[in-house]
Amino acid sequence: xxxxxxxxxxxxxxxxxxxxxxxxxxxxxxxxxxxxxxxxxxxxxxxxxxxxxxxxxxxxxxxxxxxxxxxxxxxxxxxxxxxxxxxxxxxxxxxxxxxxxxxxxxxxxxxxxxxxxxxxxxxxxxxxxxxxxxxxxxxxxxxxxxxxxxxxxxxxxxxxxxxxxxxxxxxxxxxxxxxxxxxxxxxxxxxxxxxxxxxxxxxxxxxxxxxxxxxxxxxxxxxxxxxxxxxxxxxxxxxxxxxxxxxxxxxxxxxxxxxxxxxxxxxxxxxxxxxxxxxxxxxxxxxxxxxxxxxxxxxxxxxxxxxxxxxxxxxxxxxx
Numbered sequence: 001x002x003x004x005x006x007x008x009x010x011x012x013x014x015x016x017x018x019x020x021x022x023x024x025x026x027x028x029x030x031x032x033x034x035x036x037x038x039x040x041x042x043x044x045x046x047x048x049x050x051x052x053x054x055x056x057x058x059x060x061x062x063x064x065x066x067x068x069x070x071x072x073x074x075x076x077x078x079x080x081x082x083x084x085x086x087x088x089x090x091x092x093x094x095x096x097x098x099x100x101x102x103x104x105x106x107x108x109x110x111x112x113x114x115x116x117x118x119x120x121x122x123x124x125x126x127x128x129x130x131x132x133x134x135x136x137x138x139x140x141x142x143x144x145x146x147x148x149x150x151x152x153x154x155x156x157x158x159x160x161x162x163x164x165x166x167x168x169x170x171x172x173x174x175x176x177x178x179x180x181x182x183x184x185x186x187x188x189x190x191x192x193x194x195x196x197x198x199x200x201x202x203x204x205x206x207x208x209x210x211x212x213x214x215x216x217x218x219x220x221x222x223x224x225x226x227x228x229x230x231x232x233x234x235x236x237x238x239x240x241x242x243x244x245x246x247x248x249x250x251x252x253x254x255x256x257x258x259x260x261x262x263x264x265x266x267x268x269x270x271x272x273x274x275x276x277x278x279x280x281x282x283x284x285x286x287x288x289x290x291x292x293x294x295x296x297x298x299x300x301x302x303x304x305x306x307x308x309x310x311x312x313x314x315x316x317x318x319x320x
Contacts (some may be wrong), residue, residue: 008165015077016157017150018061021054022046035162039155044198046151047304052214055147059113065127066092066100080157083196084120092124099125103131111139117290118152126282135270139313140209140308201265202303203293205254208311214253219275220310221246222258230269231291241271272305276314283311 025045032038047216061077065085076245106116115131133195200220206215225231227239247256258272270292277286290305308315 007162010159014162014217015080016155017042017046018058018077019050019054020057020280021050022058022154025049028152035159040137040198042154042158043151046147046154048199048203048254052143055143055150056113058150059116059146059299062114064101064104064114064117065116065117065119065131066097066104066124080160084118084153084156088122088124088127095289096124096128100128102129103128103135107131107135113143113146116146116149116153118149120153120154120156122305138209140207140212144306199258199302200259200261201301202259202270202305203273204258204305204307205252206274206307206309207253208310209308209313209315214249214250215250215279215309216251216253218249218279218307220248220255220258221245221273223271224266224275225269225271229295236273244270265294265301265303266295267296267299268302269293274307276309280309281313287315288314 008025008026010023012125013026014020022042022045026042029041032041054179066088104115113132117127117130119127134145137145169212191248206218206219207213208215222244223241224244225239226242229239232237245258247258249255271289272292273289276283276288288307288309290307292303292305294301294303305316
């Protein structure tokens, strides 16, 4: 059974995520030949194509943790949310719900959106502890964390959607052997196989923390170390840096393509540099360079290196 026989509509994708733009782009990218291919495309759309407004729309579609969906909520989306919090509601108490409600208010006042967490299999006590811990984050950092949690939710819902669609299709293919149907359905749910890339293996984006907005027009260079010894702190090593690619951030703060769309990244030491002095004249940093190593076991992974920037500070980490 090919995935093209499965009809997945825009409304189905919106139940998975809550964002209209995400749903439209998933339809545009359809059909998908497997669940894993759909998830890879969904990650690229969520982290590299839609903007922050789409993230906030998805967040707003959820009921608050510890609160049942309102009658006006999307019924299918609400049904998923209730199911995902089933364990929490089965083991909760009135006092726990009251404390959750209080912290939900504090969280929304600070960050401007509701607390997002993948609730499947968690208790309200566990989620409350997570909420308290994340409350200390800076808004720009918390926005990234919430987006990652939303992607976890989306992937779980996509797996359920594909399972449901596969069952419907299998019922219409009664002429095929039962073993063949089970093999095909199992293939859709096997997420262990490495998907084909839909984006370069090294990407970045820049957020201007001082404005609380994406940083557009930041010049970026990506280089790789060529030498007999690796560079280290205080020592250049025997070799030099070779340019891989250059780009600049767009209006959403995301860089253009810094390297070819290769399946396997060559192991080695890479350096990504940001022309912060040109973007922010008078700031403390004339430029920012971040070096990182890709090992043989990591060559099929994706390396996203975001930069959270202000005139006098910066933060980076390895994102999704």
